[in-house]
Structure formats: C-alpha cells, structure tokens
Amino acid sequence: MSEIKTVTLTIDGRQVTVPAGTSVLEASKVIGAEVPHFCYHPGLPVDGNCRMCIVEIDGARRPPVSCATSCADGMVVRTDTAAVKAIRASVMEFLLVNHPIDCPICDKAGECMLQDYYMQHDRKRSELRDEKVHKPRLVKFSDRIVFNGERCILCTRCVRFTENVTRTHELGIVNRGDRALVEVAGGGSLHNRYQDNVADICPVGALTKTDFRFKKRVWFLKHTDSICPGCSRGCNVVLDHDKNEVVRVMPRFRAEVNGHWMCDEGRDIHKRIGVDRLLAPRVKLPGREGGATPEEALEAVAEVLGEARKTPDRLAAIASSWGTNEEAFLFAKLFGETLRTPHMDVKSDSDEGYPEDDVLHTADHNPNRAGVVAQGVVPNDKKGGLGLAGILDACRRGDIQCLVVWGPGLSGHLPGGESELALVLSKVARVVYLGWKDDPVARLAHVALPTPAWAEKDGSYTNCDGIKSTSVRALDPPPGVRGEIEVLADLQARLKGRSYGRTFRELAAKTGAPLPPRRPAPALRQPSLYRHASGVARP
Amino acid sequence: MTLDWAFLLITAVNLVAVIGLLLNLGGVLTWVERKQAAVMANRIGANRCYIPVPVPAKAPGGGWKVRWSKRFTLVGLFHAIADGMKMLTKEDYTPPFVNRFIYNLAPFIAFVTVFATFAVIPFGGPVEPARLLDGPLLSGIGALDGARAWLAGFFGDGSGAARTFRLQLADLDIGVLYVFAVSGTGVFAAALAGWSSNNKFSLLGGLRASAQMISYEVALGLSVIGLFLIHGTVDLGRIVDQQQSLWMWGIVLQPHMFFLFLAANIAENKRIPFDMPEGESELVAGYFTEYSAMKMGMFMMSEFVAIAVIAGLVTTLFFGGYHVPFLYDDGFHFGESVVPLSHLTVVVLRLASFTLKVLVLCWFQILIRWTLPKFRYDQVMRLGWKMLLPISLANLVLTAGIAQIVNAR
Amino acid sequence: MNPLLNPKLPEPAYKEEFTAGRLFTYRNPSDLTLWERLYVPEVLRGLSITGSIFFKNMGLWLVWLGYWARGRANEAPRGAVTVYYPEEERPDMTKVNRGKHILTQRLNGEPQCVACYMCATACPAWCIHIDAGEHPDPAIEKYPVRFDIEIDKCIFCGYCEEACPVDAIRLTTDYHTVDYLRERMVYDRDYLLSWNPTKVQQEHVYPGGEPRRG
Numbered sequence A: 001m002s003e004i005k006t007v008t009l010t011i012d013g014r015q016v017t018v019p020a021g022t023s024v025l026e027a028s029k030v031i032g033a034e035v036p037h038f039c040y041h042p043g044l045p046v047d048g049n050c051r052m053c054i055v056e057i058d059g060a061r062r063p064p065v066s067c068a069t070s071c072a073d074g075m076v077v078r079t080d081t082a083a084v085k086a087i088r089a090s091v092m093e094f095l096l097v098n099h100p101i102d103c104p105i106c107d108k109a110g111e112c113m114l115q116d117y118y119m120q121h122d123r124k125r126s127e128l129r130d131e132k133v134h135k136p137r138l139v140k141f142s143d144r145i146v147f148n149g150e151r152c153i154l155c156t157r158c159v160r161f162t163e164n165v166t167r168t169h170e171l172g173i174v175n176r177g178d179r180a181l182v183e184v185a186g187g188g189s190l191h192n193r194y195q196d197n198v199a200d201i202c203p204v205g206a207l208t209k210t211d212f213r214f215k216k217r218v219w220f221l222k223h224t225d226s227i228c229p230g231c232s233r234g235c236n237v238v239l240d241h242d243k244n245e246v247v248r249v250m251p252r253f254r255a256e257v258n259g260h261w262m263c264d265e266g267r268d269i270h271k272r273i274g275v276d277r278l279l280a281p282r283v284k285l286p287g288r289e290g291g292a293t294p295e296e297a298l299e300a301v302a303e304v305l306g307e308a309r310k311t312p313d314r315l316a317a318i319a320s321s322w323g324t325n326e327e328a329f330l331f332a333k334l335f336g337e338t339l340r341t342p343h344m345d346v347k348s349d350s351d352e353g354y355p356e357d358d359v360l361h362t363a364d365h366n367p368n369r370a371g372v373v374a375q376g377v378v379p380n381d382k383k384g385g386l387g388l389a390g391i392l393d394a395c396r397r398g399d400i401q402c403l404v405v406w407g408p409g410l411s412g413h414l415p416g417g418e419s420e421l422a423l424v425l426s427k428v429a430r431v432v433y434l435g436w437k438d439d440p441v442a443r444l445a446h447v448a449l450p451t452p453a454w455a456e457k458d459g460s461y462t463n464c465d466g467i468k469s470t471s472v473r474a475l476d477p478p479p480g481v482r483g484e485i486e487v488l489a490d491l492q493a494r495l496k497g498r499s500y501g502r503t504f505r506e507l508a509a510k511t512g513a514p515l516p517p518r519r520p521a522p523a524l525r526q527p528s529l530y531r532h533a534s535g536v537a538r539p
Numbered sequence B: 001m002t003l004d005w006a007f008l009l010i011t012a013v014n015l016v017a018v019i020g021l022l023l024n025l026g027g028v029l030t031w032v033e034r035k036q037a038a039v040m041a042n043r044i045g046a047n048r049c050y051i052p053v054p055v056p057a058k059a060p061g062g063g064w065k066v067r068w069s070k071r072f073t074l075v076g077l078f079h080a081i082a083d084g085m086k087m088l089t090k091e092d093y094t095p096p097f098v099n100r101f102i103y104n105l106a107p108f109i110a111f112v113t114v115f116a117t118f119a120v121i122p123f124g125g126p127v128e129p130a131r132l133l134d135g136p137l138l139s140g141i142g143a144l145d146g147a148r149a150w151l152a153g154f155f156g157d158g159s160g161a162a163r164t165f166r167l168q169l170a171d172l173d174i175g176v177l178y179v180f181a182v183s184g185t186g187v188f189a190a191a192l193a194g195w196s197s198n199n200k201f202s203l204l205g206g207l208r209a210s211a212q213m214i215s216y217e218v219a220l221g222l223s224v225i226g227l228f229l230i231h232g233t234v235d236l237g238r239i240v241d242q243q244q245s246l247w248m249w250g251i252v253l254q255p256h257m258f259f260l261f262l263a264a265n266i267a268e269n270k271r272i273p274f275d276m277p278e279g280e281s282e283l284v285a286g287y288f289t290e291y292s293a294m295k296m297g298m299f300m301m302s303e304f305v306a307i308a309v310i311a312g313l314v315t316t317l318f319f320g321g322y323h324v325p326f327l328y329d330d331g332f333h334f335g336e337s338v339v340p341l342s343h344l345t346v347v348v349l350r351l352a353s354f355t356l357k358v359l360v361l362c363w364f365q366i367l368i369r370w371t372l373p374k375f376r377y378d379q380v381m382r383l384g385w386k387m388l389l390p391i392s393l394a395n396l397v398l399t400a401g402i403a404q405i406v407n408a409r
Numbered sequence C: 001m002n003p004l005l006n007p008k009l010p011e012p013a014y015k016e017e018f019t020a021g022r023l024f025t026y027r028n029p030s031d032l033t034l035w036e037r038l039y040v041p042e043v044l045r046g047l048s049i050t051g052s053i054f055f056k057n058m059g060l061w062l063v064w065l066g067y068w069a070r071g072r073a074n075e076a077p078r079g080a081v082t083v084y085y086p087e088e089e090r091p092d093m094t095k096v097n098r099g100k101h102i103l104t105q106r107l108n109g110e111p112q113c114v115a116c117y118m119c120a121t122a123c124p125a126w127c128i129h130i131d132a133g134e135h136p137d138p139a140i141e142k143y144p145v146r147f148d149i150e151i152d153k154c155i156f157c158g159y160c161e162e163a164c165p166v167d168a169i170r171l172t173t174d175y176h177t178v179d180y181l182r183e184r185m186v187y188d189r190d191y192l193l194s195w196n197p198t199k200v201q202q203e204h205v206y207p208g209g210e211p212r213r214g
C-alpha cells in the first residue's frame, strides 16, 4: 500500500497537514476557517467561476480562487484579510446586480447561500439604478424541477451535475454575459432519475422542486437522520418534517454509500408512509373475534405461538426485508432459539421502483435483505429447514400449522398473486401478520398487528455493500402502534425466552449499529439569519 | 324539670337572627368587597347582573309589547346571588388523589368555627320582653293589651317579676377564651385542607396557614389580656356592661392594642396583607387550590363571615359593644339632664348601634385589604413574633402594674 | 441629586448584617426613617389616602344621583376613569392603537400577500396560519390559499405588520375583537380581506398612511 503523501501549510496562522492534492478550500475547512463559495461542490469537478472563494496566498501574484489551488508545502494562506473581504463584498455586489431578491416567494430563503453570504459579507444596499435584466421565470425543466432564470447565479453546479454524475448532459448554459441562461439542451426536459439533486445543489432558489414548492418554509422544518428504504443502496438521508409529517427528503453525505446524492424515487418515499396503513390490530381467532386492543392482540399472538411451540417443525416464520437489523436479531432469536423452528426465511416486501442503474439504484427494492439474513433469519439447514419457496409449498400441502409473516408483499412471491395466496393460507391453521401495510395477508391472517413505518422507528440497516446505516425515528407512529422491537421483546418475555433488550440503543451493541449522534432537541423556532437554517452541514 | 319555654324561644330567635344575618352579611360583603375596591380605585366595579323586569315598549308596527329590561341591577348587588348560584350549580369535582374524608371535612370545619365564634358576642342590650310594648306611644294602644299580657305571662318567672334576657346566643362566663379556642380550631381547616389535597401548592398553603395562625394566635390572646385585667372578667357580656361609659371603651383604654388585635385578627383570617396561605401570586389558591364549587365557596364564605365576626369581636372589646354613648337603660343621660326613652327604643337603638359599628369595621377591614400590599412570608413571621408579641407582652406587664396600683388605692 | 453640584457620591447602597452566624449582604437596604418603620402611622396615612378617594367617589356618586334624578346623568362629573365597555367607549382612545388585522388588497381585490410566512414566523403568539399556493398569474407566483389569524391568541404586538415585506397585513385601530364563540374569533382570509375601505378610512387610522391598494 502506497504511502499517502502529505503537505503542510499555514492557513490564518495555523499549521495544517493535508494529503497532497487537496484544495486550499478543503484544507481551510479542516481548521474551521470557512471560505465562502458558490460554484465549488465537493461532489463535482472544480470550475472556479464564482470567484467567491478567493484567498490571499503569500507569493502569489494576485489572490487565487482557493477551490482550484492545490495545497503546497510551506504555503501561507490568509482567508480573512481586508483585501479578501473587499473582494468578497464586490463579488456579492456583482452577483446581486440582477438578482430579483424575491426571497419572500423563494423557496430557498432560509437556506440560500446567497442570502447567508449577503448577511455575512455584504450587507449593502444595491447601487443599481437601472431596470434589472429580466429572464424567463417559472420554466419547467421537467415535471419535478422548475427553473427561475432571474435567480440563477450561473454557478454551473447543475450543468456539471448532469455532465459528471448522471452523465446525461441535459443542461447547458446558453448566451453570454447578463443574457446567460441555463437551458435544457435541445429544448427537451430533464430526463434523468437524479434530477432533484440539482435543486439541492443549486446554491440559490433558481431550481426548485415542484414537489416541495410552497409547501413549507424551511425554518419550520425539523431534521432527522434517516435512510431511504427505496432500494438496497440504503442512501443516507435527512427527513425534513414538521407537525408529524415528512415534507421532503434530502440526501445526507456518506462517502461509502451514496456520496452527496440520492435518486428521485427516494425523494417521494415519504409519500408511502400514509398509504394503505394497517392502523389497528385485527384478531380472528375463535372466541376472540372483533376489534382488539393492542394488548389483547399481542396476547393472542403469544397464545398462537405458545400452541405452535409444541410442534416447531410445523411452524414457519417469514421475515421482512424492510425490517431493521435489531428487529431481525430479535426475530431470529424468538423463532430460532425460543420457538426452535427450522423454517425461517426473508422475503421481498416491495418490488416496485426504478430499475437498476450504475449511479446508485440497485435492483433490490428492499433496504435490508442483507442485514436480516446476517442477523440469522435463514433456514436451519441442519434440521432440514425450508426456504421461502419451500415454506410456501409446505403450506400448500398443509404441512405448516402456524405461519408468521412479517411485512407486506408475500403475494408477490406467488405466481397466482392474491387469489393463490388465499388458497395457500387457507391450508394453514394459524396465520399471524406483523406489518405496517394493510396487506392481503393482513386481511387473511388470524391475528394482524400493526407496526410503525421506517420513519417512525429507530433502527439500523445493512445495505447491498454490507455497510450499516442508522435511521432515527422522525415521526410519531399512529396512536396505539408499537414498534417491532417492543412487540418481539414482549413476545419473547411472554414465551419465557431470554431477554435481549427492548430499545434500539440496547440492541445496537449486539447488531453493531452505528449510533446516531444525539442531535440537540430542535429549538422551537430556528433562527435562520446567519446560519444554514437546515442545520445540516451542506457543501 | 320543666322546659324553660321562654328561654328556648329567645334562644331560637337569637339563633335565627345570628345565622341568618351572618350568612347574608357574608354574601353582601362579597359585593361590598368588589364594589368598595372599585370605588377606591376610581373604577365602576361589579354592575352586570340584573333581574329582568318587564317594561312596556312600543312595538315597531304600532301597539305595545313587553320588553325585558336589563337595567334593574341594583348597583351590582345581584352579583352576590349570581356567585352563590354559580357555586351551587358548578360541578363539585373531587380530584382522585385526595384523602376524601378529610378533604370533605375541612371546609365544614372552616365554616362552623367561624359561626361558632359569634355565639358569645352580645349583639344587643338586655331585653325585658314584658316591657317591650310599654313605650309612651304604644301603651296608649289598647289593641296591644292582649299581646302585652301574654308577654308578661310567658316571660315572667312565675312570681310576677319580669325576666331579662340577653341578645347573645351563649352567655358563657369563659367568653373570650371560648373565642380563642374556637378560632384556634379554625387552623385545622386550612391545615387539613392543604394536607388532604395532596398537592404541593395546597400543602405549602396549609403549612403556611398553620404557622401563621399559631404565631398570631399568641399575639391575639395577649393583646386583649390588658383589657381583661382592667375589666376583671373574660365574660364578654360583663365586659360590654362595663363599657357603658365612653371612657371605659377599649379603644380609649388601650388604643394601641386595637391595632394589634385587628392585625392579629386579619392575619388569623388570612386576608391581605397576610394572605400567605392563599398566596395567589405564588401558590395558585394555597390550601384550597383543589377545591371547587360550594366547597371552595365555603372557604370563601367563611372568610367573609369571619370579617363580620372580627368586626363584632372588635366592637365588643374596643367599641363598647352595643352601647350608644350616653344611652342608659332608661334613656340618654347628659350630665344631670335625662331624656327618657321607652324600653323598645333603647333595645332598637342598641341593636342599630352594634350593627353600625360592625358595618363600619367591616368597611375598615376591606379598606385595609385594598390598601396595603402583601407581606413577604418572613415579614409576616417577623411582625408576629418580633413586634406584636413583645409589644403585647410589654402592654400586659404595664397594664398589670397600673391595674395593681389603681386597685390598691 | 445632581452629581455636578454634589461631587461626593453617596455610599454604595448595601448593608451587611451578621445574623444567625452568617453574614448577610443586603443590596438595597431599607432607607426608611424610624417613623416610617413604625408602620402603623404610615399605614394610617395610606388608609387615609384610599379612604379619601372612596369618600370622594361616593360623594360624586351622590352628585350623579342628583343629575340622574333630573334626567341629565350624562352631564354629571364622573369619579370612575373606566367605562361600561360595550355600551360606552372611551372618547380618548389613542389613534395609534393596534387592533384587528386586515389584509391589504390588490386593485382586483386579491390579497397583496405573497404567502411568505414572515408574519407567521415573527408572530410570538403563533396565531397566524398560512397555506401557500401557486397563483395562476406567473407574475404573482405565490399567494395564500388559506390565511387564518386566531385573534383570541393575538397579543397585538404588531410584529406581523412590521415583518411583512409587501405591506400586506395591517393592524387597524379597531379593538372590538371580543366574541362569545371561539370559532368566530378565527379570522379567515376572506374576512381579513372584507374590510370596506371607505369605512375603515373614516373610522380607523393607519399608522404610516393609507393601506396600499394594488
């Protein structure tokens, strides 16, 4: 392994050692000297057109842009001299010459770099006495993205994104000077599956998402670190929510998982939370029909499992590939150890979604198949355990007396779909369903227990590359709905099994989940004037 | 032993008069308190409650119709009635965490002790029922002869001599000691209410109440012992008898003790400036935070009735009770000249005198309540133990010395 | 006290007292004289002040009775500085009172408001609720689909007015916000827009000039 070459330089009087080839801008971040910038983005090639990141370097003929200057040994950099400040102020003034400053109706207000830098570095009135240049506004780049030419500061981040990340080359800059404009090449529309990212990286409100437009002012949002369950990439995301409702999903930087990006399917993933929910438990056992309280339903499940325990060979458990590692851990312990069934497997909960591509999206539309398997939800080969297909066959033959299904989507594994499912399940004496969707299984099961959606619980997920990410509970689950961890731990207790803990933090030690940093409780109102309102470190 | 029907009748009349008047006075005082506060503060005060009165009004299409006027408000006097109705009809909520028995008992203790105090206060002069209709005007009316004969017969002692009765519920010879004992029992109301409510505010209020009332009970008792030394008795009836002359009034003999006694009494009654146990600004409502409806109303009522009781006590001890200056049993005596008055007139004048004094003293207590700011808790304690107690002790020693000298001569 | 005339500054205002084995420092020692600390005389003085006001007002009431008997109650001198509110109103109500809100209008009667949420953000009582929508006119772009003010929560601080970048929300001098129904105390967009300009101009004053229309 080759030694990484490092260089040592002085920034604002402080020594800093960085790998060779690092830009001065990145090096300044190390010591906390924030160099303002618009066009530089760590996930994109350097362009150096905004001139905001200019610093003074001893010996340089004139102040260079720090994003395009590599660190060298013995360099002496100053980021806050009077000259640098004057340059920044001039750049700001120049950028604002034709800017409409319609912050009141601009969705970016509150997390706009232009706004923030204006407050930090300019704070002057406009000297312009002429009519500002008018450009096209409300241009639909696609169904998802609306472009406002007047607000654009021509940083070309969006252009570079389509060139280098998606390599679809839709965007380009046409015309020169104050007529320059971002346009979709050939008059078409954006057609890649990552287009919402351009609205994220746009430092101003020139590109906005139709989905989020006018929904919420960003300073009302609370931010919770989560993951996207759309595919087995498990992109790390931030859920921006308010009043127990997710309003938008933003990518969270994680170099080894998703870098800075996420796909458009993930942006809409929160819309699935409210759809087709199983909200109340259902019990259809003889003598226990009708509505049941969560407590009674749990009692019923314990009764069914207690019965099934006598013939572990005739008990089968199918786990969800949307479950978290901690839940899978408890699931494996409950069925493998306490109830001793050999028949355990994991199914696909969802098969809807984008096809696989070479940017982020994978072919498996379930976030945690790898993790659930890794926690031991696999057929016990030594005792002749059956896999998913085997379990379904055994059911059809009537060999299974008690079937536990965790999560929706079982009918997707049967060629005949729902009608075949009804046939198969009719041969099983007791079917128990555990899940957040009102699935066909939930309607056929003898006991169905509602569980929270992924945004409503804590848990860790292992993605297709085996990397674990933790998702923090952002929303309150519907009233009366308890998390799988609690339910499984309760069942474990009722069936006299070993206790492994009943909270995420207790179980995280066993599954090796990265513990999320405890975010300070959000201020009731986050002041937005001098900070990025999102509170999320943004490049 | 035969029943003394005459005595029973007089007692019954007394009982009805005392309880009826005190209760009503308590109600009226709630209105007086509000209205007086408003007048003192250049405001209008309670004025909204009305009894609808039908008045004829011109109908729009000609002719007449009945309109219900809202103008009959009687300067807001109906607010007291409205308050009473509200308290009686509101939900009487008992919080689930209280000690039910004691919680329900406490307001009754508060209520009963206050009323019981008044039992020994003489509110009118001696009455000879047989002579009631003897006045110069009435004696001429022959129609009353029958009544007169019945009175003489019923209230006679059998030997033909007329009996004299006191307008006083219980003529106890331990008089004032009974007052102190009963009002000391009143502490239990606040302490038990605070404790049984199982609420921190209530408990603090109850604790404060017991501390404060015990502290001031001492000064309360000591401040009037001087008067007892002078009068040589603790029987309130005897004390009032001795205040026939203006120079024997307590306010003349011991004016400084008047302030002490009044202050201690107001503290006993837990009113501003001594409203630590209620502590509206820090304890919500103190010991009766958890009470609602009429139980809360009973605490409030007992507070207002206590104002009247205090006024009665102060009148009795310091303002000559029912006595009118220069008025003797047979009429006004100005030096040698005598203005003879009938017995009925004297009785009525004395009743009026007592009532007037009580009303003025009620007014004065309300004036104090709306003038003085509240004490801090340590100030209350300091005032009680470091000022009132030493002063009343010193007064006791001094008075005892003087009384000794005067008696020795 | 003028420090130029009295160059010697007074002693620092604190007092130390050794009580119960501890040193207490009082930052604002009482500067009462002995007479004042006797308390009773000062109490009597205070009582005489409040008492005299009481008697003065009772006297005025008698005077009022006299006027009332002659049917001229309105001309009687008044002791009370307060009024019977709904029947009477104070004649000296300040002309810059902050009261009910209005939303200013464009020339076609649409709200001036661009649904920027600045007022909702500034509002310390959190009583402004806005839902933004896409306006058909691209020149306007954003407008409030819903604009509710819970007037019973409003504390009439005027921050909303000050925060508004387009002068879309104004507080008038109208203070008759009371109602018997909470539901009626939520002013919706249409109510806030329904002010009659002439009436408002005659009856209520706008600090800072006429509201902009259009």
Ligand code: SF4
Binding pocket: A099, A100, A101, A102, A103, A104, A106, A107, A108, A109, A110, A112, A113, A114, A115, A151, A204, A205, A206
């Ligand atoms: S891009 Fe920024 S500065 Fe420009 S209008 Fe939007 S928020 Fe304001």
Ligand code: SF4
Binding pocket: A151, A152, A153, A154, A155, A156, A157, A158, A159, A182, A198, A201, A202, A203, A204, A206, A207
């Ligand atoms: S639209 Fe945004 S990202 Fe694209 S060039 Fe303009 S400012 Fe930059």
Ligand code: SF4
Binding pocket: C119, C122, C123, C124, C125, C126, C127, C128, C149, C153, C154, C155, C156, C157, C158, C159, C160, C161
């Ligand atoms: S006046 Fe103040 S409290 Fe009332 S709506 Fe405006 S900002 Fe909110």
Ligand code: SF4
Binding pocket: A104, C112, C113, C114, C115, C116, C117, C118, C119, C120, C130, C160, C163, C164, C165, C166, C167, C168, C169
């Ligand atoms: S501040 Fe003005 S423009 Fe913005 S939402 Fe409020 S009223 Fe509308």
